[in-house]
Amino acid sequence: MPIKSILKLEIERVSILDEHGNYDEKLGAGLIPDADIVKLYEAMSSCRYLDEVAFKLQRSGRMGTYPQNMGQEATSLAAAYVLNQDDWLVTCYRENCGLFWRGVPMEAILLHWMGDERGNAMPRPHFATPIAVPIGTQMLHATGLAWASKYRGEKQIACTFFGDGATSEGDFHEAANFAANLDIPVVFCCQNNFWAISVPGKIQCSAPTVAQRGIAYGMPCLQVDGNDIFACVYAVKEAAERARKESRPTFIEMVTYRLGDHTTADDARRYRDQAEVDVWKLRDPLLRTRKFMESKKLWNSSKEDAMRQRIEVEVNAAVARSEQIVTPEISDVFNYTFAELPSDLAQQRDSMQTHSLASEATVRSEGH
Ligand SMILES: Cc1ncc(C[n+]2csc(CCOP(=O)(O)OP(=O)(O)O)c2C)c(N)n1
Numbered sequence: 001m002p003i004k005s006i007l008k009l010e011i012e013r014v015s016i017l018d019e020h021g022n023y024d025e026k027l028g029a030g031l032i033p034d035a036d037i038v039k040l041y042e043a044m045s046s047c048r049y050l051d052e053v054a055f056k057l058q059r060s061g062r063m064g065t066y067p068q069n070m071g072q073e074a075t076s077l078a079a080a081y082v083l084n085q086d087d088w089l090v091t092c093y094r095e096n097c098g099l100f101w102r103g104v105p106m107e108a109i110l111l112h113w114m115g116d117e118r119g120n121a122m123p124r125p126h127f128a129t130p131i132a133v134p135i136g137t138q139m140l141h142a143t144g145l146a147w148a149s150k151y152r153g154e155k156q157i158a159c160t161f162f163g164d165g166a167t168s169e170g171d172f173h174e175a176a177n178f179a180a181n182l183d184i185p186v187v188f189c190c191q192n193n194f195w196a197i198s199v200p201g202k203i204q205c206s207a208p209t210v211a212q213r214g215i216a217y218g219m220p221c222l223q224v225d226g227n228d229i230f231a232c233v234y235a236v237k238e239a240a241e242r243a244r245k246e247s248r249p250t251f252i253e254m255v256t257y258r259l260g261d262h263t264t265a266d267d268a269r270r271y272r273d274q275a276e277v278d279v280w281k282l283r284d285p286l287l288r289t290r291k292f293m294e295s296k297k298l299w300n301s302s303k304e305d306a307m308r309q310r311i312e313v314e315v316n317a318a319v320a321r322s323e324q325i326v327t328p329e330i331s332d333v334f335n336y337t338f339a340e341l342p343s344d345l346a347q348q349r350d351s352m353q354t355h356s357l358a359s360e361a362t363v364r365s366e367g368h
């Protein structure tokens with residue numbers, strides 16, 4: 001018997017607005033109206049400014065830790081722009097821009113990183129899940145949410161975000177396998193920023209693309225320039241349509257770069273070259289979008305200055321609101337964890353009122 005090839009695979013890469021300002025008129029026709037690209041740029045700029053402020057808050061002891069999103073704003077924003085308001089957006093921790101676009105208040109994110117659990121209480125109309133710090137868990141949540149929607153005959157789809165490192169977790173493989181085999185309407189968006197803290201991408205994945213990891217599960221896969229908001233919108237639109245019409249998942253590798261440290265607890269200079277960062281600074285999604293708008297006379301430096309002033313007011317007000325929130329009571333853990341408090345915990349709660357924890361609570365609130 002001769003040996004014959006039974007499968008040949010191909011990964012397509014989508015780019016519409018490249019880093020040199022070239023715009024693909026065919027793919028990009030009617031994709032994002034002019035008025036919207038201005039709003040999207042403003043959203044990315046506001047998210048970038050929040051990064052600056054949050055960094056300073058952490059350094060001055062007003063925030064626990066913070067993962068800057070700098071450089072990766074276009075990916076989740078594109079998804080939030082495309083999705084319906086009642087589709088699920090299931091993120092990890094570098095998708096602030098998408099969350100803000102769908103209306104999640106900035107102070108929710110600030111509270112989360114200030115260590116206040118109430119930052120995780122995403123109000124229902126936003127259809128966003130709490131920020132997932134355990135790597136990979138959210139891909140399963142998204143698959144479950146989309147499956148539930150399909151089971152109930154509802155129209156909602158789910159879109160989940162995760163990093164390149166997360167595709168090495170078992171959770172990714174379980175979610176992908178489940179979604180592809182049960183025809184679940186979920187969009188998997190992998191933000192390949194080439195690093196998982198200090199571990200370089202080539203150690204995580206020996207294949208030439210991360211996208212092809214999805215092929216093994218039999219789902220459509222593609223790669224996009226993740227710093228090109230037009231390409232991201234194009235890809236998510238196509239994937240969301242597939243999810244809605246055919247109830248099929250898609251895997252999108254969004255190639256991007258984190259311009260900052262992993263978090264404020266990291267110093268990326270210890271493991272990556274400045275020359276690499278400098279190359280990616282030129283591919284910055286904000287810079288690219290701004291140049292595009294200027295070439296179309298949609299933007300200029302006075303608009304930039306006016307926007308910066310608006311953003312400063314908006315972000316500073318969110319910081320003030322998050323710092324004014326009243327510290328929770330220790331007894332809240334009893335009052336809000338169970339619908340009906342088990343008797344042993346009721347006993348603990350009652351004894352807490354008369355024993356050491358109660359005095360600790362008083363000291364804490366007095367000292368605050
Ligand atoms: C289950 C789990 N293991 C380890 C960690 C510690 N950790 C935090 S971020 C990170 C790297 C994640 O890399 P990637 O998925 O590429 O996301 P990125 O931070 O680059 O956006 C690790 C290992 C964690 N949070 N959760």
Ligand SMILES: [Mg+2]
Nearest residue numbers: 163164195196
């Ligand atoms: Mg990464």
